[in-house]
Amino acid sequence: MSVSGENTTEELEQFRKLFIGGLNYTTTNDSLKEFFEKWGEIVDVVVMKDPVTKRSRGFGFITYSKSSMVDDAMANRPHKIDGREVETKRAVPRDDIDKPDIAWTVKKMFVSGIKEQTEEELREYFGQYGNILNLQIVTDKETGQRKGFGFIEFDDSDAVDKAVLIKSHEVCGNKLEVKKAVSKDVASAARGHRGGRGIGSGRGQAWRGHNNNWGGNSFGGYGGGSSGGWAQGGPQGWNNVWGSQSNQRGWGNGGGNWGGSQSGYGGGPMRGNFGNNRAVPYHTGRGGGNFHQNSRGRY
Template sequence: KLFIGGLSPETTHDRLLDYFQVFGDVVDCVVMTDPATGRTRGFGFVTYRDGRCCDSVLAHRPHVVDGREVDPKRAVPRQEMESSPRSSSATRAKPRSASFTHHVRKVFVGGLPPTATNEMLHRYFSHFGGVEEAVIIHDKQTRTPRGFGFVTFEDPIIADKVVSVHYHEFYGKMVEVKRAEPKADASKSPNRHRQGIGQRFSCL
């Protein structure tokens, strides 16, 4: 299974299928759409009968569909990522951190366009629920945006819902969303269970 990012708003299921079926037998093809508006979310998935077809697609970059270069990547089910040996060892090594993630209200947003603002970040993620804070990180010297930011929700359940979709179409650009948690040094603080502004966060 492949994740196909950067799709044009004009790309339909049939057009996506027509393009990628030349690499092998496609058993499933879907363009993800917003359930409320019916408009494309800018990405989709293609599943081949033979996994070697995925290798062929990745080996023949770049790919252009409907006049736009798309970004194919291997799609890894979330449950497989969580049950991988690397993930399991990390859980055993830091059990407190693992349990803490269930209460994290802050998410990391990467790949933001240079034109993005705090207001745009707040407006987009408010569609999922109450947003307490939305901030784009800037370089301390140049004050230029560094291409990522953080969004803190009022409820950790909302954060869970947001990170269940790894890639979001943010004003025409696909951005990556991950759960954030305090770094190890911050976790040693007496206030480690409070997501204060002064804490440093990393993405999971």
């Protein structure tokens, strides 16, 4: 069986980076580094600050020297820093920020491109990302023929986050694409509750049994708004964590929200080694510097 991606891409920075949300305002670069270095060597750390007030924005990023250290840190959740439990997630590359499903916190993922792979082969491959609870290869109810897609449910949302960071997966010579699976009911609920901290959140909110009817009787496919279809839209409560400097709607502003109304939590700037000069590290859309922040939360 071919296992692609892991050997060739695991040391790219995007696989070594963590987003830390809900930080205590007193948490500094040094205290954040001190806490997370118990799981490995940290090459970069930053607590994001308001460029005007210099006050903590309540979130930051950690970059390890090896991706396995991220796995160790995530395996030891929850984390409590300076008296406050924080939200730890794998950081999202800037190119993926606008993907509608990227911000969801779910334990179930959609897999497309399935051909002749058996359930056992899929379990063997995707089992490297976490403990699989359920795996379903979808077939036509009348003919029994495969529809080319399926679903995998893990016991931890981090397994899904890790799998979707890889653009494509090769299993038995065929490429498979993965996305976070979100029922239409959950997507609709999220749109009606802006400012939430993600759907699911490990508390079983996302999957309420068969009544959600994943795709209805026809399994109308992933995406689109047709009856029985799948919702690809991200929760409206996750906006640009970088935020508008005028309203500061990101992490740590007292409301405990991820942000305003659209994008994901962000991937953070891809930086060099810990201790680099940060004279002008993060810009707010007024020109200059390498990491330009715009209204969509990218850099």
